[in-house]
Amino acid sequence: MQELICITCPMGCHLSVDTDAQGEMKVTGNRCVRGEQYAREEIFNPRRVVTFTCTAVLPDGSLPGPSSNLPRRVPVRTTAAFPKERIPELLDVLRGITVRLPVARGSVVLERALGMEVNVVVSRSIGA
Numbered sequence: 001m002q003e004l005i006c007i008t009c010p011m012g013c014h015l016s017v018d019t020d021a022q023g024e025m026k027v028t029g030n031r032c033v034r035g036e037q038y039a040r041e042e043i044f045n046p047r048r049v050v051t052f053t054c055t056a057v058l059p060d061g062s063l064p065g066p067s068s069n070l071p072r073r074v075p076v077r078t079t080a081a082f083p084k085e086r087i088p089e090l091l092d093v094l095r096g097i098t099v100r101l102p103v104a105r106g107s108v109v110l111e112r113a114l115g116m117e118v119n120v121v122v123s124r125s126i127g128a
């Protein structure tokens, strides 16, 4: 048996996931059908929204100095939940990305990340 907490809504139902005699997955503890959907996704295809910070560079390609009042890192996030097993690979790619300032919230820093239908975008405007 596996225990999960459904994070689909603030109720946070405690789910128990088991298999019946026929090998069918059985979910209990959910207050609505979305809990069962959540449990299936979490077990067979877990995904997470990924947040990270990329290196910021000035328009001339140099790093922001202490006197520039600009941060050295730019917060980014995926536009949708990303397959959990591929997150380390995604972070490796993001470590190599620099973001030129100024930058607006929502600017795409990585399109179709690792071939998925998910982009990585800037989550806060900086200097824009």
Ligand code: SF4
Pocket: 006, 007, 008, 009, 010, 011, 012, 013, 029, 030, 031, 032, 033, 034, 035, 036, 038
């Ligand atoms: S099972 Fe339904 S009610 Fe419970 S946390 Fe999930 S979405 Fe909310």
